[in-house]
Amino acid sequence: xxxxxxxxxxxxxxxxxxxxxxxxxxxxxxxxxxxxxxxxxxxxxxxxxxxxxxxxxxxxxxxxxxxxxxxxxxxxxxxxxxxxxxxxxxxxxxxxxxxxxxxxxxxxxxxxxxxxxxxxxxxxxxxxxxxxxxxxxxxxxxxxxxxxxxxxxxxxxxxxxxxxxxxxxxxxxxxxxxxxxxxxxxxxxxxxxxxxxxxxxxxxxxxxxxxxxxxxxxxxxxxxxxxxxxxxxxxxxxxxxxxxxxxxxxxxxxxxxxxxxxxxxxxxxxxxxxxxxxxxxxxxxxxxxxxxxxxxxxxxxxxxxxxxxxxxxxxxxxxxxxxxxxxxxxxxxxxxxxxxxxxxxxxxxxxxxxxxxxxxxxxxxxxxxxxxxxxxxxxxxxxxxxxxxxxxxxxxxxxxxxxxxxxxxxxxxxxxxxxxxxxxxxxxxxxxxxxxxxxxxxxxxxxxxxxxxxxxxxxxxxxxxxxxxxxxxxxxxxxxxxxxxxxxxxxxxxxxxxxxxxxxxxxxxxxxxxxxxxxxxxxxxxxxxxxxxxxxxxxxxxxxxxxxxxxxxxxxxxxxxxxxxxxxxxxxxxxxxxxxxxxxxxxxxxxxxxxxxxxxxxxxxxxxxxxxxxxxxxxxxxxxxxxxxxxxxxxxxxxxxxxxxxxxxxxxxxxxxxxxxxxxxxxxxxxxxxxxxxxxxxxxxxxxxxxxxxxxxxxxxxxxxxxxxxxxxxx
Ligand code: IVH
Numbered sequence: 132x133x134x135x136x137x138x139x140x141x142x143x144x145x146x147x148x149x150x151x152x153x154x155x156x157x158x159x160x161x162x163x164x165x166x167x168x169x170x171x172x173x174x175x176x177x178x179x180x181x182x183x184x185x186x187x188x189x190x191x192x193x194x195x196x197x198x199x200x201x202x203x204x205x206x207x208x209x210x211x212x213x214x215x216x217x218x219x220x221x222x223x224x225x226x227x228x229x230x231x232x233x234x235x236x237x238x239x240x241x242x243x244x245x246x247x248x249x250x251x252x253x254x255x256x257x258x259x260x261x262x263x264x265x266x267x268x269x270x271x272x273x274x275x276x277x278x279x280x281x282x283x284x285x286x287x288x289x290x291x292x293x294x295x296x297x298x299x300x301x302x303x304x305x306x307x308x309x310x311x312x313x314x315x316x317x318x319x320x321x322x323x324x325x326x327x328x329x330x331x332x333x334x335x336x337x338x339x340x341x342x343x344x345x346x347x348x349x350x351x352x353x354x355x356x357x358x359x360x361x362x363x364x365x366x367x368x369x370x371x372x373x374x375x376x377x378x379x380x381x382x383x384x385x386x387x388x389x390x391x392x393x394x395x396x397x398x399x400x401x402x403x404x405x406x407x408x409x410x411x412x413x414x415x416x417x418x419x420x421x422x423x424x425x426x427x428x429x430x431x432x433x434x435x436x437x438x439x440x441x442x443x444x445x446x447x448x449x450x451x452x453x454x455x456x457x458x459x460x461x462x463x464x465x466x467x468x469x470x471x472x473x474x475x476x477x478x479x480x481x482x483x484x485x486x487x488x489x490x491x492x493x494x495x496x497x498x499x500x501x502x503x504x505x506x507x508x509x510x511x512x513x514x515x516x517x518x519x520x521x522x523x524x525x526x527x528x529x530x531x532x533x534x535x536x537x538x539x540x541x542x543x544x545x546x547x548x549x550x551x552x553x554x555x556x557x558x559x560x561x562x563x564x565x566x567x568x569x570x571x572x573x574x575x576x577x578x579x580x581x582x583x584x585x586x587x588x589x590x591x592x593x594x595x596x597x598x599x600x601x602x603x604x605x606x607x608x609x610x611x612x613x614x615x616x617x618x619x620x621x622x623x624x625x626x627x628x629x630x631x632x633x634x635x636x637x638x639x640x641x642x643x644x645x646x647x648x649x650x651x652x653x654x655x656x657x658x659x660x661x662x663x664x665x666x667x668x669x670x671x672x673x674x675x676x677x678x679x680x681x682x683x684x685x686x687x688x689x690x691x692x693x694x695x696x697x698x699x700x701x702x703x704x705x706x707x708x709x710x711x712x713x714x715x716x717x718x719x720x721x722x723x724x725x726x727x728x729x730x731x732x733x734x735x736x737x738x739x740x741x742x743x744x745x746x747x748x749x750x751x752x753x754x755x756x757x758x759x760x761x762x763x764x765x766x767x768x769x770x771x772x773x774x775x776x777x778x779x780x781x782x783x784x785x786x787x788x789x790x791x792x793x794x795x796x797x798x799x800x801x802x803x804x805x806x807x808x809x810x811x812x813x814x815x816x817x818x819x820x821x822x823x824x825x826x827x828x829x830x831x832x833x834x835x836x837x838x839x840x841x842x843x844x845x846x
Pocket of ligand 1 (some may be wrong): 195230231232265266268270271327378445460467469767
């Protein structure tokens, strides 16, 4: 490649000397140049320049982008996979998990939320219950750690347990105080809130992007997220990000520092405001369902005038002591809920109906739509859920339909516009064979209820390439094995070429690669020496993994990450887990009873697990995997107490607290709560009216105590 004179001159200029127009030309040249060297290095194993010269190109590119953020190209080297890993954000574990919220859509959901709280707390209908209502800001949540009033870390939510460290970018947001001023500031506190972009700032950012020929953002939320997750904080600095504080990680620390002055969520918010945080001015303390609904309507009506996006209202029990008693269910607090605003809608045409085959063989129909903008996002796919749904709505290829999209959920077809239907459109015929492997696809009938399952499943199991691939993709996904460099694309290719057919194969890849130099990975398209060794290193890093992730990674039906955590907590280590699962097929067995009695796990999940482990193919898959990986017992944060590790059963009427609260408290103290008495039970807490469980406990010689004795033991 010969350089033109002008290029040569530009390439020799210092970044400081470049005018905007020149910078654009120079960025285009660098993007090409770096791509060419990437290919030479990775694909051809024939680098033309040494590492230092290559790094200098990248640094120059970065420096120009930092000076002219609006000029960042869509094909900028910064976005390219295989970019230096050390540039990425480091992980930031949250000391208090960042939770999500359950959703309410209708008034009845809100009423149910309130009565659930009253039931859990054993509060009568008349007892007062304060609820804080505040707008649900549509941005991205952030946790800000302050040590002695100084901002030391900013972290994204990530998976709720571990986020990304974005401290350097957070420091560029002027609305976020770097030093707290005010009274009673705890030595250590996580302040949580939402980073967002106003409508006005979003529009002008997109104007600048357009003028620079750069990528446009679909909505303010994406713009805020994209701006915060910049590797170069100078770019974030040029983006107008804003912040509302709405919680703290550990309110106990705040209560203590205030000497008990702070007792409610609204106190927390007022205190955060006094320390210098922006808080939302619309927030209000409410009382009953009617006042919650009135607030929802009022804020909903003002929505278009706020100047920033909100997607609902969050209701929170105001009293912090009650919040602590209510605790959490899997990943959401019992004391809060998000009441969503109705979704936005648009009209378009169904161009085709595709059938996708998922990890567990479910055939999911997807409508391919003529692209249409819904709520600021271009939509071209919508889920049709299942066969019955297509039937019920009578969706046909060629129909005009109304689609809606709410928040992050997959767009849905709400209704077919029958008045616009052409006379001769044929009904859609749902396939009865798997479109991928051709095996029969059936709808199971529940033997107990006689009901037909909504899902039609391919019976090909692991022999169906679609299922096998989806299972492998799940296995390596973020919340499972999280293997960097092994994504959907690589799994598809490795599967097709028979390099990886089951999880264990991932862990023998390196060994096999070494044994057959001719077909070595590094000679494949898109791979080179460097990327292959990186991949192998990433795989090696996962040869040891926590039991909860291990269970989740198997991709068993109904076993999500919260359930996997419950199982890991209950069984402690992989040996006990595997042994119990192997013994649980007989539903009369103690193993099955114990499994289905774990809090949060019922018959359906228990059956799914025991059937999975009964299947010879699955057992072989797990055992093969266990030859190559180690599974770490998982230590969960519980307060150690006299009941840690004991199995407790509650029966009869409890007077001081509800059954749910008693269970949650026991678990926080490290006990296992079971639903029925067996040889494994250590303690039976029996209230008035206890019957057969009490008798059984006496037969088994289980220690029996009253609620008062139990409370004395755990308090
Ligand atoms: S409270 C334990 N309050 O909604 C309670 N969240 O679906 C945690 N959000 O990830 C959240 N506005 O990003 C809370 N006023 C508000 C909020 C809010 C927006 C977001 C937040 C969270 C998500 C939960």
